[in-house]
Amino acid sequence: MKLTKDAYLSLYETMLRIRFFEETARELMLGGKLGGFLHLYSGEEAIAAGVCSELTKEDCICSTHRGHGHIIAKGGDIHKMMAELYGKATGYSQGKSGSMHIADIGMGIIGANGIVGASIPITNGVAFALRYLKKDAVAVAFFGDGASNRGTFHEALNLASVWNLPTIFICENNHFGMSTPQGRAMKLKRISDRASAYGIAGVTVDGNDPVAVKEATHEAVKRAKSGKGQSLIECVTWRHHGHYIGDPAAYKDPAEQKLWLSEERDPIPRFEARLLKEKVANAEELDGLKNKVRDVISASVAFAESSPDPSPESMYDFVYMPDEA
Ligand SMILES: Cc1ncc(C[n+]2csc(CCOP(=O)(O)OP(=O)(O)O)c2C)c(N)n1
Numbered sequence: 001m002k003l004t005k006d007a008y009l010s011l012y013e014t015m016l017r018i019r020f021f022e023e024t025a026r027e028l029m030l031g032g033k034l035g036g037f038l039h040l041y042s043g044e045e046a047i048a049a050g051v052c053s054e055l056t057k058e059d060c061i062c063s064t065h066r067g068h069g070h071i072i073a074k075g076g077d078i079h080k081m082m083a084e085l086y087g088k089a090t091g092y093s094q095g096k097s098g099s100m101h102i103a104d105i106g107m108g109i110i111g112a113n114g115i116v117g118a119s120i121p122i123t124n125g126v127a128f129a130l131r132y133l134k135k136d137a138v139a140v141a142f143f144g145d146g147a148s149n150r151g152t153f154h155e156a157l158n159l160a161s162v163w164n165l166p167t168i169f170i171c172e173n174n175h176f177g178m179s180t181p182q183g184r185a186m187k188l189k190r191i192s193d194r195a196s197a198y199g200i201a202g203v204t205v206d207g208n209d210p211v212a213v214k215e216a217t218h219e220a221v222k223r224a225k226s227g228k229g230q231s232l233i234e235c236v237t238w239r240h241h242g243h244y245i246g247d248p249a250a251y252k253d254p255a256e257q258k259l260w261l262s263e264e265r266d267p268i269p270r271f272e273a274r275l276l277k278e279k280v281a282n283a284e285e286l287d288g289l290k291n292k293v294r295d296v297i298s299a300s301v302a303f304a305e306s307s308p309d310p311s312p313e314s315m316y317d318f319v320y321m322p323d324e325a
Contacts, residue, residue: 146177
């Protein structure tokens with residue numbers, strides 16, 4: 001795939017936006033400024049950036065507990081995201097959901113989801129709706145290697161296949177489900193091999209290379225939009241931190257951790273080296289983008305900190321309750 005300079009820099013900028021958002025949120029939480037749970041996406045940025053670079057506003061994504069990267073890459077509002085982490089009234093869910101339930105329907109962001117594997121069948125529902133409404137669009141499910149062992153994954157791949165839905169399945173294989181390594185939860189080495197059981201296309205790509213992810217997604221979107229079927233794309237990656245903030249990740253092999261955090265593996269310095277080597281951009285341009293993104297994240301923190309808390313009277317607003325008993 002031949003990319004323009006703008007396309008390369010857009011992938012780079014998206015990865016920076018995710019990394020800086022995540023690392024800022026980490027510092028804020030460790031500093032006691034944020035409450036709730038935080039599952040960081042640092043290290044996996046190339047997947048969200050590569051996938052979402054092939055999606056239009058009409059295409060939809062369903063996300064996970066580790067969802068900030070997907071939301072940022074799909075065009076979510078960083079100010080509203082940060083305010084939500086702060087529990088402020090200006091947040092995506094008026095400060096009531098925190099990190100794991102951010103949605104922006106207008107941007108095709110159907111929602112993050114704290115239930116592992118739940119986003120996968122929901123994506124089929126979205127794909128069904130898109131087809132019913134005759135939209136030229138796809139629905140994309142993000143999920144982890146752990147989630148691919150759940151029944152929801154298997155049922156959803158089967159249903160998408162037999163109903164020929166425009167669904168794309170993105171498995172983010174970061175090698176662990178909480179503290180359990182992939183090898184202890186499944187015998188397969190390649191999760192993409194599961195696709196053939198359902199008659200759909202399966203491919204494993206380097207999930208730390210945004211261009212490889214973009215290329216695979218390009219093919220998957222083409223296939224889905226032309227009615228030729230679904231795709232399971234396994235993106236091999238590594239999460240830099242523990243499962244959530246507070247997990248010291250003592251179960252990781254230190255040598256492996258060091259290797260994946262090195263400049264050769266970390267998707268951001270690795271992509272920077274490529275952009276410089278292929279003369280797509282020079283160091284000043286890349287630094288300029290870094291400064292620009294840092295300013296965006298700092299502004300989002302200032303916005304969140306100066307936003308009001310939700311009022312006690314609004315406690316039950318936007319909260320679903322069945323008919324009062
Ligand atoms: C149905 C369900 N079971 C268990 C959990 C607890 N849990 C939260 S994240 C997680 C691991 C998920 O691993 P994976 O799908 O590989 O995603 P990753 O965290 O690696 O991104 C588990 C077991 C949950 N939230 N939902």
